[in-house]
Amino acid sequence: MSMMKGRMKQWKWTLVALIPTVIIVFPLYFIAIGGFQTVAEIFHRPPYWFPPRPSWQFYGDALVTLLPYLKNSLIMALGNLALTLLVALPSAFALAKFRLKIGKSTFFLLAFTQMLPATAVIIPLFLIFNRFRLINNYLSAILGIAVFTIPFATIILRAYMQAIPTGLLEAAFIDGASLFRVFRSIVIPLASPAIATAGILTLIMAWGDFIVSLSFLKDRTLQPMSIGLYNFIGQYGVQWNKLMAGSMIFAVPPLIVALLAGKSIVAGLTAGAFKE
Amino acid sequence: MFFPLGITSPGGRERSSSFSMKTTSHVGYFFIVPALVYVLFFGVYPLIYNFILSLKEVTLITYMSGTSPWVGLANYWQTIKDVVFQRTFTNTLLFTSLSLAFQFLIGFFLAILFNRSFPLKGLLQSLIMIPWVLPIIVSGSFFRWFFSDRGMVNGFLLAWDFIDKPIPWITSQKLPIFAVTLANIWLGIPFNFVLLYTGLRAIPIELFESADIDGANWWQRIAFITFPVLRPVIITTLTLGCIFTVKVFDLVWIITQGGPGDVSHLLSTLSYSWAFNKFHFGRASSVLVIMLSLVVSLTVLLNSIRSEGE
Secondary structure (H helix, E strand, O other), X not given: OHHHHHHXXXXXHHHHHXXXXXXXXXXXXXXXXXXOOOHHHHOOOOOOOXXXXXXXXXXXXXXXXXXXXXXXXXXXXXXXXXXXXXXXXXXXXXHHHOOOOOHHHHHHHHHHHHHOOHHXXXXXXXXXXXXXXXXXXXXXXXXXXXXHHHHHHHHHHHHHHOOOOHHHHHHHHHOOOXXXXXXXXHHHHHOHHHHHHHHHHHHHHHHXXXXXXXXXXXXXXXXXXXXHHHHHHHOOOOOXXXXXXXXXXXXXXXXXXXXXXXXXXXXXXXXXXXXX | OOXXXXXXXXXXXXXXHOOOXXXXXXXXXXXXXXXXXXXXHHHHHHHHHHHHHHOEOOOHHHHHHXXXXXXXXXXXXXXXXXXXXXXXXXXXXXXXHHHHHHHHHHHHHHXXXXXXXXXXXXXXXXXXXXXXXXXHHXXXXXXXXXXXXXXXXXXXXXXXXXXXXXXXXXXXXXXXXXXXXXXXXXHHHHHHHHHHHHHHHOOOHHHHHHHHHOOOXXXXXXXXXXXXXXXXXXXXXXXXXXXXXXXOOHHHHHHOXXXXXXXXXXXXXXXXXXHHOOOOHHHHHHHHHHHHHHHHHHHHHHHHHHHXXX
């Protein structure tokens, strides 16, 4: 009986917590149902809580329009992931396990760069990239997004790699393994949970990027889905239902990740924010 | 040290656990160089270039011909005298302080609410993270519709007879900055929640239990235990929040583009608009330098409060 009572008491907290959660999720819900309505229905007064005559048509339309942009989003997100891990993994290892003269300053610069306002990097980078004819090239966007993902990933990975017992690495080293071998065969496998977290967060950041792509990719055939959606707004008279359906499609991958890997995202975010 | 992220630098505690072999440290540089070069080239150099640009007359014509003349502080002088800049500066302060205050309060409230176990807690926690994972174009478009003249807010207010004609949330002179601030508060909830929640989890439960025995009520526990113990976490959260809020760009760009008529600009969107709509790169850079100084001084201020308590 008392156990039952305890259970009930706990469910009470679920209900209390549900109220703010629903308010926070509410925009997403209205985007999702907006995609099922005609523009007139979206602007109905008062707004509908449920689509009166749900139709898949606008989701279909949005998908067809956005499909060409999907390839660009994938190229950029995966390209950025590769670049980020390639740079961040070794540096995180060095920052975690070596006593280097430039370690302190490198770490400081990484933290500093991550804090920079995107506009402060993008305006000068635009002028620099323009000189090298990199504007309207995937590479400019990948390099630009990596300015923020590399420090982010390095900080997360470093925090995790610090926990790898140094004795383990030294033992392998004494046994004659080269440092690269230690890195490849011991550090990387042991750090795989952190690599997954950093990789997921990097993918989410690159997938959702707006400002870098907006600034560096003016050619429509190179733009990612975020800019494809922004082009819906730019056109004369916004097709709100198509925009909302498209937004929902675009949001699905990060949403799935967030629901499946919520814990590691939280862990990753906080690893960067607090230090010993 | 004014950078709170990952903020204690290497050295200190982990020094004892570093590789002891001397031979390894030379090779170690090989590992660190890619990141260092990247950050120097794509982070630090643009920043310096930014500063140089702000001292030059850089327009489309002078940039193309490669003859941008030095103009000293003229860009800064013109920027500061500009009414649009002055309004933008006020906007940025308003936007930052209101966002920070409300995000923090909501995040703090949620953190306390979630600092106990109940069924479905994991799911609800993941749902609270949604504003953070949602691509900015998605949330930005939503709020653009939400606040539009025929949008959701007006739709409900008109239907329920609270108002006779639509409130011009993002089409008037005074309201747009408040509309984008509201959107940004929503956006910042997960961040504040996560940091404060993690901080709360670290407080030993015994502290609260002993307070319970002493007969402390809920408010007393918050005021005399949670706040003092959480102080470093709170200051870190506010400092990071401050940095992240001052530099917000996308959200405002998607909802209002700084308009109508430049009334809802933040320093970031103003500099972007001057650079890419008006091609005044020099003046845009002067705005950026001012914005960076603002970020740095706010951070130093908050950090000095932190060290005062220690």
